Structures are given as structure tokens and as C-alpha cells.
Amino acid sequence: MNYVYLLKRLVYMLAAVLAVSSAVFAITTLVPGNVANYILGTGATEERVAQVEADLGLDRPVHVQYLDFVGGVLTLDFGESFVSGQPVSEMIWPRLIRTLQLAAVAMTISIVTAIPLGIVAAAKRDTIVDQLVTTTSYIGLSVPSFVSATLLLLLFTSPPLELFPRGGYVALKNGVIPWLHHLLLPAIAMNTVILAYVLRQTRSSMVETLESEYIRTARLKGVAESKVLFGHAFRNGLLPTVTVLALNFGWMMGAVVIIEEIFAYPGVGEMIIQAVDSRDLPVLQAAILVPTIAFIIANFVADIVYTLLDPRITLGE
């Protein structure tokens, strides 16, 4: 029966991929100011517009273009770049892998710092420790990533504290240390908002769990406080955090645009900016869709993890 749920969820995921592809198609094709004008800029002659439309197959009926586009997405074929003529899928995969590495490191940082801090804040609720952690996270929540990234870049990549390279990427096969050395600063920069967010969620759900009946019972039975915290409360208190982490993955997929631009990191985000600047529509569509699909998959995974962690939940009936 669990497999039925899994299957249902898979079908739903596929439908979501189809739907967002349609949304991206709709926004890029149907919005006033058509594709040819977008490529040529305003003030292009009508003949030029007609010629570009014919070259790109944009003179075909909309439903043909739509089926072509969605069919392409499902077979991972995003067409060719207007600028380089290269197949977009070939361009995007190495970049996606780099972006996912950045997101993975950023996610790891937020998990290993925010969850323990959130638990500490909840356990020491209303003490000075809690207030310090809560206030700091509140400020963190208000720092846009382009501000934190710019400040970190200035502080840690120039003479007095030249601890990190200014940007770029070194492949993992060239060694873990140089790889991490390049990734660490952008990953930290991406974390200001997320870390604060995970911390606050962890704290509030732990506080809620710690106030529940079964925790009171455990305490009355004389269970040691550390065992109450990590044995009894931990698992239930962290359930909402799983969902929050998936949401944060979506947030990261947006933030990479900023972070990669600032740190000259050759990922999907940097590709989006290049595509916007050069008006390279197929690249833009793919570079927006691929991280979005990654986010949809992350939500799927989070759902599965959630059911695995909490056997009380049998979703899908």
C-alpha cells in the first residue's frame, strides 16, 4: 500500500513538471512583446521580425510549438542556444551539477548549525542564550543574500583577511580541499536567510513538542533531560524541519542566481543572467525550468522522508 502512495506521488510529480513547463512556455511565448521582438529588441523592422520567426519555427501554430516544447522538456531536449548554436542540454548539465554541489554544501552548513542552535534555543527557552540566538537569527532573516554575499566577498577575499578565492570553481577530482575552498564562501553567503529560517522553525517546533503531554509524562517519570530532548522530542520536533529544508532548497535555487553572479561561479544561476543579457531564450527557459524541476524532486523526496520518519502518517488514502 505504501507503493501505491509512492506511485501516486510520482505521477503527481510528473504532472507538476508538465505544468511548470507549460507555465514557462506560456510566460515566454504568450506575453505581449513576442519572442522575435525580444531577441531583436524594440525597433526591429517587420521583415527582420518575420524572418527570425520563420527561422525559429515561431510562425507555426501555438499548439504545435507548445507540444514541441513540452515534448522537448520530457525528453530533456531544450533546443539549441540562439547565441552559440550548442544544444542547451549539453550546456546545462555540467552547470547543474556545480549548482547542486553549491546547494548541497549550503544545505549541510544550515543543517549542522541551525538545527543544533534551534534545539539549544528551545531547550533554554526564554534565557539569555535563547534571546541571543533568536535575535541574531532575526537580523539574519532580514539580510538579502546579495548584501551578505557582497560583504563576505569584501571581508574575506582581499588583503587583510585573504582567506578565500574571489570566486570560480575547482572540480572535486582536483582534491577536496581546493573544491571546498572555492565553495565555502558562496555557500555561507547563501545561508544567511535560510539558516535563520531553519533555526526559527526548529526552535518553534521543538518548543511545541517540549510542551506536549508525552514529554511532561517522560519528565514526571524522571527521565534524564538530555534523554527527553534527544530520545523523545528530537524526532517529532524535527519533522516540520524536513519540509522546511525542502522549501529552502527551492529558495536556494533562486538565490543561486545572485550568489553565482557575485562569486563568478559557473552554475545554472550564472547561466540565467547570461541568457537574460544575451536574450538567449532557449537557454533562459531551460535554466529556469531545470532548477524548478530539481525543486519539485526535492519536495517529492521530502515527502517520502517525512513518511519514513513518522510511521504514524500513512498518506495517500
Added chain:
Amino acid sequence: MATDTSSQTESDRSPIPPVVWRLLSNRRVVIGLVFLVPMFVMAVLGETIAPHDPTNTNVQMRYDSPGGKFLLGTDHLGRDLLSRIIVGARTTLLIGFGSIALALAGGVPIGLAAGYAKGRTDELLMRLMDIVISIPTLLLGLLILAVLSSNVINVTLAIGIVYAPRIARVTRSATLSASEESYVMAAQARGESNTHILFREILPNVTSPIVVEGSVRVGYAIMIGTSLSFLGLGTGPPTPDWGFMIAEARDHIFQTPWFLVWPSLALLLTVMATNLIGDGLRDVLDPKETGDSR
């Protein structure tokens, strides 16, 4: 900590003054207002209170330090930073609050209709909203602006589209329970039109969660708006804009760090102030609601 709001009762629906009073005795709201009101004054008065012309360049006075003729110093073109911060507040707040106003105008009717109609209509509308929500916010904003030309109106519109489905979701869930209430049945029995029931009967009773959701989103909307202008998809060079100022400041940081410091600080304080007010509103209006989803 502010836990004194738990004594709230169900009865305070209509009287507005007590709510205002409760808001003004909430510490978060007060601290938020202390920072946000001056920002609003700057945004409204703009050029009239700016000590210099924000677009006036002066090559002799480039990279001036704070404290002299120019209170906060000057940028790489010798423009007065204080004046640019003051006038730039307008764009930032206009995009932040304007986009949420648009999101409310779009999201509330959708949420009301879905929650009241239930069944297939509800399913269809909410699945549509889910599609928009599953595209990461900044990416959706970028995509819309890449297609439209970027100016204040389009940036506001793009961010409004990003947040409307989130508003619709919250409105719908509040409407679901409100539409089961007896006053709705009574209105149906009287033969009132659907529009009347949605906007006159249900809407006044679901405003709290909507107001809370909207106010919490303003901070995010400001962040996205300034992020977009940081990426060069904002209002464009002549109009001062905090996000674009920070982008420009990156190249001149060794000549004057203040160029970067002031707009960053202004932005941080504004976002923090709106977050504080949003959380304060939640404490007062909707104390049960704790988590929010992006």
C-alpha cells in the same frame, strides 16, 4: 518575551480601535514602526527633503567621506549618498508594498472563490496556484522581467504575480471554515448573490490571516525587488534605487566603503522593520498561526 497575547478571545471581530491599541502595545510593531515610518517619510517627501540633487554628478567630489558637505559621503560620480538613499526609499517601498497590494488584489478573490465553491473549482484553482508556487520566487520574477521590459511597474507586477498564489492559499483555507458558518447559510437562504456572500459576508471574517500573510510577505517582496535591481533588472540608472546602488558600490569598495554600507544598512533596517511588524500583527491578530511557508 511577548506571550501576553494568548488571552485573546473570539469576540473581537469588528471593533477597530482595540485592535489598533493592541498593535501599538506590541513591542515588535512599535520597534518596526520606529524604523519604517522614517523610511515612508523619505519615500513620500523624497527630493523635497534631500539635501542635494540625487542625480547631480560632481567629479571633483567623488568618494567623499561622510561628515563633510555631504553628510553620508558621495559615490563614484560625486553624487550625494544621503540624497540617493532618501529618494531611493521610494522605489524600494513602492515595489515592496505595491507588489503585495497587487498580490492581494489577485490572490484574495481567487482564494475566496476556491474556498467557497469547494469541489472541482477549488481543486482546479489551487492546482493552478501550486504550479506558480513551485517555481522558485526569484526565478519566476526574473523570467517575467526577462520577457517584459524592466521598469517600476513591471517589477511590481512580476513580484505581485509571484506572491498572489501564496495569498490565495491562505485566503482559501480561512474561507473553507468561514463558509460553514451560520451567517453564510443565512445569506444563502436570503438569496444573496455569490459576490455579496464572498465579499460582504465571508471576506470581513477572514481578514486577519490575510493581513498577517500580506504583511509578512512585504519583507520578502522588498528583498526580491532589490535583488532584481541588483541584477540590473530594476528601474534603470537615473532613478536612485538601493539594490542598484549596492551593485554599483561593489566596484568602488576600496575607494569608499560607505557607498556600500549605507544602502545595505537602509535595506536591512527596512526589511527587518517590515518583518517585525508582520510578526507583531501575527501575535495580535492570529496568535495560533506560527509557521509560514515560502
